[in-house]
Amino acid sequence: MFLAPLAALLALTSATSASYHQPTHINYTVVPGIFLQDDPSTVASGFNFTATNFGLINQTYPSDTRKQSTQWQRLAKYISSLNSKCKSNERYTLLFLGRHGEGYHNAAETYFGTPAWNCYWSELDGNSTVTWADAHLTTTGTTQALSVNKFWAHLLKDEKITPPQTYYTSPLYRCLDTAKLTFSGLDLPRHSPFVPTIKEFFREGISAHTCDRRSTKTYIHKNFPGYKFEKGFAEHDPYWTALHAETSTDQDIRSKKVLDDVFSNDDSTYVSVTAHSGEIASLLRVLGHRVFGLSTGAAIPVLVKATTLKGEGPATTTQPYTAQKTCAAPPTIRDSSCNDCSCCT
Ligand SMILES: *[C@@H]1O[C@H](CO)[C@@H](O)[C@H](O)[C@H]1NC(C)=O
Ligand SMILES: *[C@@H]1O[C@H](CO)[C@@H](O)[C@H](O)[C@H]1NC(C)=O
Ligand SMILES: *[C@@H]1O[C@H](CO)[C@@H](O)[C@H](O)[C@H]1NC(C)=O
Numbered sequence: 001m002f003l004a005p006l007a008a009l010l011a012l013t014s015a016t017s018a019s020y021h022q023p024t025h026i027n028y029t030v031v032p033g034i035f036l037q038d039d040p041s042t043v044a045s046g047f048n049f050t051a052t053n054f055g056l057i058n059q060t061y062p063s064d065t066r067k068q069s070t071q072w073q074r075l076a077k078y079i080s081s082l083n084s085k086c087k088s089n090e091r092y093t094l095l096f097l098g099r100h101g102e103g104y105h106n107a108a109e110t111y112f113g114t115p116a117w118n119c120y121w122s123e124l125d126g127n128s129t130v131t132w133a134d135a136h137l138t139t140t141g142t143t144q145a146l147s148v149n150k151f152w153a154h155l156l157k158d159e160k161i162t163p164p165q166t167y168y169t170s171p172l173y174r175c176l177d178t179a180k181l182t183f184s185g186l187d188l189p190r191h192s193p194f195v196p197t198i199k200e201f202f203r204e205g206i207s208a209h210t211c212d213r214r215s216t217k218t219y220i221h222k223n224f225p226g227y228k229f230e231k232g233f234a235e236h237d238p239y240w241t242a243l244h245a246e247t248s249t250d251q252d253i254r255s256k257k258v259l260d261d262v263f264s265n266d267d268s269t270y271v272s273v274t275a276h277s278g279e280i281a282s283l284l285r286v287l288g289h290r291v292f293g294l295s296t297g298a299a300i301p302v303l304v305k306a307t308t309l310k311g312e313g314p315a316t317t318t319q320p321y322t323a324q325k326t327c328a329a330p331p332t333i334r335d336s337s338c339n340d341c342s343c344c345t
């Protein structure tokens with residue numbers, strides 16, 4: 001006698017979920033012509049984002065009025081006009097993607113050379129004097145982040161830039177610290193203070209390097225008490241696996257996932273992400289931005305148009321991590337012709 005109501009309930013549940021869970025997916029494109037970095041003629045190597053007003057191109061927009069005096073104020077007006085005129089399934093968001101300052105792992109790679117680093121030293125936690133597992137910033141890295149802090153202070157005061165409304169960071173120490181040094185002490189609006197959310201999938205491409213293994217949640221919380229953790233953030237790193245690496249296809253799949261998560265749950269128009277060279281390269285691929293390599297401590301703004309479309313997105317298949325070769329002793333070769341560690345000595 002209990003079967004009938006249960007069946008009715010099940011039917012109702014499935015009808016409800018069918019009508020509420022129409023599959024949709026988000027398609028990202030870059031709005032071109034806003035920043036020098038999205039212009040194919042701009043050379044990434046040596047590009048100085050602080051000397052060029054973040055790369056913002058000087059121009060007039062159709063939305064200009066006499067009320068905006070700076071280029072950043074006119075851009076803000078333009079973005080708000082795009083958002084008020086677009087279709088309900090479209091939105092425009094300005095992402096500030098920042099790479100961490102130099103970490104001990106970067107300095108060690110330079111010191112040992114890439115083959116010896118990749119095939120031997122990077123798999124260790126450090127040497128007798130330096131630790132590079134979940135690397136901290138070097139003094140150079142700290143200086144880089146503090147100079148970006150000065151740049152933001154200038155942008156806020158003189159360029160009247162609209163600051164990020166939300167902040168995200170990779171869970172790796174060098175990013176947590178870079179975000180703190182970059183955005184602390186700024187004259188930020190009361191309604192959007194610097195309270196970053198740590199998101200697992202903004203982390204660096206997972207490799208056999210110990211610099212890609214994060215610390216525990218307890219340790220992170222102790223060192224960055226004001227930061228928020230995304231829901232479900234585990235105590236121990238669930239992703240890093242000794243001597244294994246995720247493929248770049250998989251990295252792009254989870255970069256899309258974390259962007260989808262941000263775009264589905266955060267309606268901010270100005271969003272800051274502090275991450276890594278490899279991860280920002282992956283995010284740029286997912287967004288459809290051209291390749292634009294960042295040096296340590298550099299940042300890139302991207303005006304994104306996100307369109308929610310009906311139906312499932314293109315099918316993706318994640319692959320298992322691949323086993324990484326290493327050498328029993330550091331190879332002596334210094335040039336990067338030894339990516340596969342075939343030069344063990
Ligand atoms: C970039 O430009 C700024 C301002 O012009 C300058 O202070 C800084 O040293 C430059 N950075 C690099 C890496 O050349
Ligand atoms: C825009 O113009 C200002 C001066 O009005 C200049 O300092 C700046 O470098 C220009 N930016 C670009 C990207 O050309
Ligand atoms: C450990 O590695 C660092 C490179 O980051 C190097 O500067 C230092 O000299 C090394 N220590 C020893 C004892 O070799």
Ligand SMILES: *[C@@H]1O[C@H](CO)[C@@H](O)[C@H](O)[C@H]1NC(C)=O
Nearest residue numbers: 027028029286287288307309
């Ligand atoms: C989806 O985005 C890509 C670029 O990332 C673009 O080439 C394509 O036209 C977009 N598709 C639709 C249906 O908007």
